Amino acid sequence: MPTSTIPVPASGTQLLDQLWACQNARGYIRDEDVEACAAALGISEIEIEGVISFYHFFHRRPAGRFTIYLNNSIVSEFKGFERVKAAFESATGAVWNGTDPSGLFGLYPTACIGLSDQEPAALINFQPFTNLNSLKVKGIVAQLKNGVPAESLADEIPDHIRYVPDGDKAIFFRPYHPGSAVVKLPAYSPGQVIDLIRQVRLTGRGGAFFPTGLKWESCARQTNPVKYIVCNADEGEPGTFKDRVLMKTAPGLMIEGMIAAGYAVGAQQGIIYLRAEYTWLKPKLDKTIQQFRNLGYLGEDIAGIKGFQFDVRIQLGAGAYVCGEETALLNSLEGKRGEPRTKWFYPTEKGFLDCPTVVNNVETFCAAARALELGAEKILQTGAPDAPGTKVLSVSGDCRLPGIYEVEWGMPLGKLLDLCQADDPHFVQISGPSGICVPAAQRDRLIAPSDLSCGGAVMVFNADRDILRILTNFNDFFKHESCGVCTPCRAGNFILQRKLEKIEKGLAYEDDFKELIAWGNIMKKTSRCGLGRTAPNTLIAALEQFPAYFAAKAGNKGDGLNKNFDLEQAETAYDQFAP
Amino acid sequence: MANTITIKIDGREIPTEPGRNLVTVAAENGIFIPSLCFYPHIEPPLGTCRVCTCRINGHFGPACMEKTREGLEVEVNTPDLTDTRKALVEMIFAEGNHFCPACEKSGDCDLQHMGYEMGMSKLRFPHLFKDRLIDFNPKRMVIEHNRCVKCRRCVEEVLTSDGRRVFSFCNRGNETVVGIDYDAEAVLSEEQAVAAMHLCPTGAILVKGKSLARPFGDRRFDMESSKIAAPGQPEEKEAQPAGELERKTIATISLAGCFGCHMSMLDIDLGFLDLIELVDFNKSPLNDIKEFTKICDVGLIEGGCCSSENVEVLREFRKKCKLLVAVGECSIWGGLPAMRNMIPLEECLEEAYLNSMSSEEGEFTVPYHEDLPKILDKVYACSDIVKIDYFIPGCPPTATHIWKAVRNLLWNEQYSVLYSEFKYD
Ligand SMILES: Cc1cc2nc3c(=O)[nH]c(=O)nc-3n(C[C@H](O)[C@H](O)[C@H](O)COP(=O)(O)O)c2cc1C
Ligand code: SF4
Ligand code: SF4
Numbered sequence A: 001m002p003t004s005t006i007p008v009p010a011s012g013t014q015l016l017d018q019l020w021a022c023q024n025a026r027g028y029i030r031d032e033d034v035e036a037c038a039a040a041l042g043i044s045e046i047e048i049e050g051v052i053s054f055y056h057f058f059h060r061r062p063a064g065r066f067t068i069y070l071n072n073s074i075v076s077e078f079k080g081f082e083r084v085k086a087a088f089e090s091a092t093g094a095v096w097n098g099t100d101p102s103g104l105f106g107l108y109p110t111a112c113i114g115l116s117d118q119e120p121a122a123l124i125n126f127q128p129f130t131n132l133n134s135l136k137v138k139g140i141v142a143q144l145k146n147g148v149p150a151e152s153l154a155d156e157i158p159d160h161i162r163y164v165p166d167g168d169k170a171i172f173f174r175p176y177h178p179g180s181a182v183v184k185l186p187a188y189s190p191g192q193v194i195d196l197i198r199q200v201r202l203t204g205r206g207g208a209f210f211p212t213g214l215k216w217e218s219c220a221r222q223t224n225p226v227k228y229i230v231c232n233a234d235e236g237e238p239g240t241f242k243d244r245v246l247m248k249t250a251p252g253l254m255i256e257g258m259i260a261a262g263y264a265v266g267a268q269q270g271i272i273y274l275r276a277e278y279t280w281l282k283p284k285l286d287k288t289i290q291q292f293r294n295l296g297y298l299g300e301d302i303a304g305i306k307g308f309q310f311d312v313r314i315q316l317g318a319g320a321y322v323c324g325e326e327t328a329l330l331n332s333l334e335g336k337r338g339e340p341r342t343k344w345f346y347p348t349e350k351g352f353l354d355c356p357t358v359v360n361n362v363e364t365f366c367a368a369a370r371a372l373e374l375g376a377e378k379i380l381q382t383g384a385p386d387a388p389g390t391k392v393l394s395v396s397g398d399c400r401l402p403g404i405y406e407v408e409w410g411m412p413l414g415k416l417l418d419l420c421q422a423d424d425p426h427f428v429q430i431s432g433p434s435g436i437c438v439p440a441a442q443r444d445r446l447i448a449p450s451d452l453s454c455g456g457a458v459m460v461f462n463a464d465r466d467i468l469r470i471l472t473n474f475n476d477f478f479k480h481e482s483c484g485v486c487t488p489c490r491a492g493n494f495i496l497q498r499k500l501e502k503i504e505k506g507l508a509y510e511d512d513f514k515e516l517i518a519w520g521n522i523m524k525k526t527s528r529c530g531l532g533r534t535a536p537n538t539l540i541a542a543l544e545q546f547p548a549y550f551a552a553k554a555g556n557k558g559d560g561l562n563k564n565f566d567l568e569q570a571e572t573a574y575d576q577f578a579p
Numbered sequence B: 001m002a003n004t005i006t007i008k009i010d011g012r013e014i015p016t017e018p019g020r021n022l023v024t025v026a027a028e029n030g031i032f033i034p035s036l037c038f039y040p041h042i043e044p045p046l047g048t049c050r051v052c053t054c055r056i057n058g059h060f061g062p063a064c065m066e067k068t069r070e071g072l073e074v075e076v077n078t079p080d081l082t083d084t085r086k087a088l089v090e091m092i093f094a095e096g097n098h099f100c101p102a103c104e105k106s107g108d109c110d111l112q113h114m115g116y117e118m119g120m121s122k123l124r125f126p127h128l129f130k131d132r133l134i135d136f137n138p139k140r141m142v143i144e145h146n147r148c149v150k151c152r153r154c155v156e157e158v159l160t161s162d163g164r165r166v167f168s169f170c171n172r173g174n175e176t177v178v179g180i181d182y183d184a185e186a187v188l189s190e191e192q193a194v195a196a197m198h199l200c201p202t203g204a205i206l207v208k209g210k211s212l213a214r215p216f217g218d219r220r221f222d223m224e225s226s227k228i229a230a231p232g233q234p235e236e237k238e239a240q241p242a243g244e245l246e247r248k249t250i251a252t253i254s255l256a257g258c259f260g261c262h263m264s265m266l267d268i269d270l271g272f273l274d275l276i277e278l279v280d281f282n283k284s285p286l287n288d289i290k291e292f293t294k295i296c297d298v299g300l301i302e303g304g305c306c307s308s309e310n311v312e313v314l315r316e317f318r319k320k321c322k323l324l325v326a327v328g329e330c331s332i333w334g335g336l337p338a339m340r341n342m343i344p345l346e347e348c349l350e351e352a353y354l355n356s357m358s359s360e361e362g363e364f365t366v367p368y369h370e371d372l373p374k375i376l377d378k379v380y381a382c383s384d385i386v387k388i389d390y391f392i393p394g395c396p397p398t399a400t401h402i403w404k405a406v407r408n409l410l411w412n413e414q415y416s417v418l419y420s421e422f423k424y425d
């Protein structure tokens, strides 16, 4: 094929789109594609290779006409991952992490795809397939072989909104009419929008709970005339799917929040960084953006405000949890490896393309839009005294009603467990692997910034779920998703894994548990970004909160001088040579 | 000077100008902040190694990322911070495959240097022994991925004359490597390539035919510490005669080692005659006594464990010696024999006995007999098998280092181990 037909990026910001075009055209990125991209950008090929190899969904070898990504999160693991994997292997003939001989199917593991309420789930050509079992897998594969396109076989994804607070207190999941927030803007000056956001004490819903008003204000202060609003729709924290439901039920709400932010800080361009796992949501977002343009909510002189222009585009990610970290996300938007930046500049000073940039989570923008629409007073009537408003939680795991719970800040953990009908909860994971675990018996703990400040994921596990398996799954996740740039996270997660293996083999002592905590704390203190800083959280919390479980796992100390060393195991490799 | 501010490091007030790099200012004032990826001319700093972690106005953070400003208060040398930084250097050693005695950069290597400055004699972490490639494909260079610490310097600084990068990080997580662009590398001049070799803080970038090796003693980190000795402290402490010395018993053994450490023990020359006035050697290859006849005060272990026999002997030493000292790199973590730890044992044996050039025609078996010790799947550190009380690094450690340590253990004599005696090669 002549080189001229290869799409080439005009600048780094288009690189991801171009690589997607190449990837989608043939199921992999060819040498010619790499050459063409490098030549177009005037950079070395190794830089392009560096970008490609960073993202899980880019392949340098054919990955099948139907590429299957089976979610290997802990919820999926407990709900039958192994069986589903085996079913895919036998039905497609593909090897795990590879393709079948004909190249029709590719079969790969992938981190949480935001469907924890319907696991085991997989993406086939980025279309969602949920509640999988062997039978269902056989049926799907047979149909695909018969030429039925994946799109028409994909599951309709239910929203599973299980709970909203009584008495008209819902903020997110209440009826939505496009434009209800934007039409309020003319009554406010940009500074007053920021005041409103401060007044409702909105804090970031991406997990870090940074005061949104402060962030907007510091961006507004910058004199650079070009500014950006970025919506973080990367939702990569395993067990989290609240942004999926927010975007699916009311995509306009999020966009209105972005418009308000653009107005408040003086930005002209909004970018939604949508994780590739949510490619199936993109048509709906595209449609909403077009609808907003038609309604005059995007474009020039928005809502009649002279000179206020703002537009939104979508950038698709390519499979990297760390790209949810805001500075990694900015690098990714620029077509680079998604490595978090150093803290030399704040994004509000120098963000996307070195311009002042506000990065907020989907839910944060939705909340900002509702604050405009409903007014501060209404918001301040809900929630806890120190945290007004509600929080959207995604509940999954061992409960009968997994799904979305919009709760007022301050709800006791026990009440949530009752609501989701967790029959025998034992281990509750708050905010995903990077959060902490709590014994379910601590029913009085509050879901609130002052206690369990939950970023969005609540995973419930029964007493018969092995804690070590949970920890090992989380460790694997971080080990894979670490960007690899700093020592403590790149090497630390790898080192913790060795220790976990030791526990699993029954070779660990009490001292090993103490070391795990100490080593985890070193990672927390020294890692460059939140990934490494939070990766050991659950491990440390589990060791502290479930001492009996670990005491039972501790090996016998012997005579105190000889260590637990499995000589027989160490000899097995050689024993194969026995005549 | 109008533009003078005062910052505080470990309680000491230091006048300086605003906006300067903390690591630099600290160094100018005699305060050593370890660093592996800080180069004053690169801005923003690379911030990858985290070895410079300090407490900055109460929060942990990398010192190299800090600019001086009014109100800056930094803690550098508290016990927890010193330990944390040491842990990071240990992590880097544990993650890579660093066989210093076989490395071209040894003696001139920044990573090794940090190990020396921190007095790192063994790692608290398990060595990961990840199998990595050595890339001989480039025209001029060899990329030794086992030694790269991912500092990122080459990515930023090694460019072709037309400004294209020669290196880029590839993959992610613990699979991250610096990838090299063969085309870009090929257009580098010899000088540019050699400059790249020199700017790498470790022995990861080599240029074919341009050996780095310099004689021992002449290398950058052979003789003197970069730390400024605390004022009033003599470099070397003299032995404090502890009066009449009680006679003690020593046992020694070479497990999976090369006998180099035993050679080094003999290297005190005539000093050995003094020594045998004071100690009896029990089980030891030095006197060829094969069985323990009593409980010994100290057991000196050379070599790690590569066979079931090594494990058995080591366990016996643990039972028969009050203190066990791991002498040398092999004993401490496996050392050079552990080069096989990245490769499955099956492949090592097949290579050695079946496919090697010296194997006889028709020789199809790997020796295996009930009388032969069993070869373990990998080479283990002695401390993986039994509790080891002390560790003396070096390959081999110098004779003075060994005997200073042993005399200290036996009679509590006080010595300081000199910077020039504490080595990994
Ligand atoms: C490893 C890592 C992953 C993250 N992933 C997400 C994410 O998927 N979505 C998100 O909104 N924020 C994520 N964050 C938080 C962002 O860095 C940032 O704080 C957030 O987008 C800011 O928006 P907010 O203030 O509205 O929460 C992540 C942070 C880290 C360290
Ligand atoms: S903490 Fe992990 S993800 Fe974050 S910069 Fe370091 S290596 Fe990358
Ligand atoms: S000299 Fe440096 S690069 Fe070489 S093996 Fe030792 S620590 Fe690694």
Ligand code: SF4
Binding pocket: B147, B148, B149, B150, B151, B152, B153, B154, B155, B178, B199, B200, B201, B202, B204, B205
């Ligand atoms: S090759 Fe050398 S300069 Fe480049 S990242 Fe590795 S250690 Fe640093």
Ligand code: FES
Binding pocket: B034, B035, B036, B037, B038, B046, B047, B048, B049, B050, B051, B052, B053, B062, B063, B064, B065
């Ligand atoms: S020297 Fe500061 S992070 Fe490496």
